[in-house]
Amino acid sequence: MSTITTTNPATGQTIATYPLMTEAEAIAKVEAAHAAFQDWRLLSHADRAPILTRLAEILRRDAEDLAALMTRETGKLLKDGLTEVEICAAILDYTAKTGPEVLADEERSHGKGSRGVVSHCPIGVIYSIQPWNFPLYQPVRVLAANLMAGNACVLKHAAICTGSGLRLRELCIEAGLPEDLFQVIVIDHDVSDRLIAHPLVRGVTLTGSDDAGRHVAAVAGKALKKTVLELGSNDAYLVLSDADVETAVKFSVMGRLYNNGQTCVSAKRFVVTDAVYDAFVAAYVDQMQAIVMGDPTDDDTQLGPLSSDDQRDTVAKQVEDSLAKGARILCGGTLPDRRGAYYPATVLADVVPGMPAYDDEIFGPVAAIIRAKDDEDAMRIANDSRYGLGGGIFCKDEDRALRLARDHFDTGMVRINSFGAADPNMPFGGVKDSGYGREHGGFGMKEFVNVKAIFLP
The missing domain is CATH 3.40.309.10 (Aldehyde Dehydrogenase; Chain A, domain 2)
Structure with a gap:
């Protein structure tokens, strides 16, 4: 069986080894996330918010352990890891506080004064492909927005920070998130491409290089899947x-x-x-x-x-x-x-x-x-x-x-x-080869929703 081995870049010492999932195992995770979504999507935004708030509390509680794990896996300064945990907690708090208003139904009119409602409806499983440079922040910014919107999330994290991704899922479950709603899969690129095309995957978001963005956008586009891409830059x-x-x-x-x-x-x-x-x-x-x-x-x-x-x-x-x-x-x-x-x-x-x-x-x-x-x-x-x-x-x-x-x-x-x-509270994203779509500032919560027009007499 193929494996992933993580290594401490400061010392060269091995941290852990993880088996790669088969395609069937990965698809089973997607199916489980979709099943959990069926109940989660029916909750109100206000009912989802307390779980995000609780997760923020847990991240702050475990900040030192999480920062130490990120330092072991990626070499980031321990103090930068502590800052990263706090940013994640702040994103979760912000999303819990503002999400119900940002995603609330909008009253509009149509025709000659007839009533219309615009609803931001969840769409299903969002596939999140994330890099190693911010092992906690990258998945959390996607997760917070999409959980509030009512979606499920499947994370393929960078191989070198596999441990951070798996630990995040454990803490989500502790916070009260339904066990199958957020999945972490350990797979290779070929399986990933096939997962993008799976009918239960409704959207794909990637943070990575512009070459990776072109590849994922092409695979997703062929399957008519919306993407959000946050790619490289030379600011x-x-x-x-x-x-x-x-x-x-x-x-x-x-x-x-x-x-x-x-x-x-x-x-x-x-x-x-x-x-x-x-x-x-x-x-x-x-x-x-x-x-x-x-x-x-x-x-x-x-x-x-x-x-x-x-x-x-x-x-x-x-x-x-x-x-x-x-x-x-x-x-x-x-x-x-x-x-x-x-x-x-x-x-x-x-x-x-x-x-x-x-x-x-x-x-x-x-x-x-x-x-x-x-x-x-x-x-x-x-x-x-x-x-x-x-x-x-x-x-x-x-x-x-x-x-x-x-x-x-x-x-x-x-x-x-x-x-x-x-x-x-400020949008994050770029233009040109740096990608498209926005996260944060309320914008990320609306990237993967069905903006549904409902016409009443």
């Missing part, structure tokens, strides 16, 4: 001519190194205008050079290992390819002589189109510095990307920054004079 943060350099450097370091640099909505490309280029680069390199890399369970550590040796090697190759095409290293870029999947905080300058550091997503602690002539040129460079997930603007004139963000930045999210990953 640009603009340092405009009137930027406060100290603020820009502070949040640019944070934005590049959060979660060991393995966040889709990280700051990755730093587009800096001539007016502040020298000051920004000098201060930024100083702070990146001073970053403490080490054991992710140590409070003093600022940068832990990447999620696996393969991920570290991918990042190293992208840096090497960028250097071969003319980029210049300002700090980092050398693999440390130590056990574990570590890669240092790295800054590349002279980054131009045709390099991985400009064109692609580097999923690790590597910053690409791009010089712009002026603010207009900076905005042009920021949008010169096949991606469009997030971005940022450092600019003292917040009204101007708001206009640029709204009218010119071709992304789904923009941060002004700050950095952050996700907020329960």
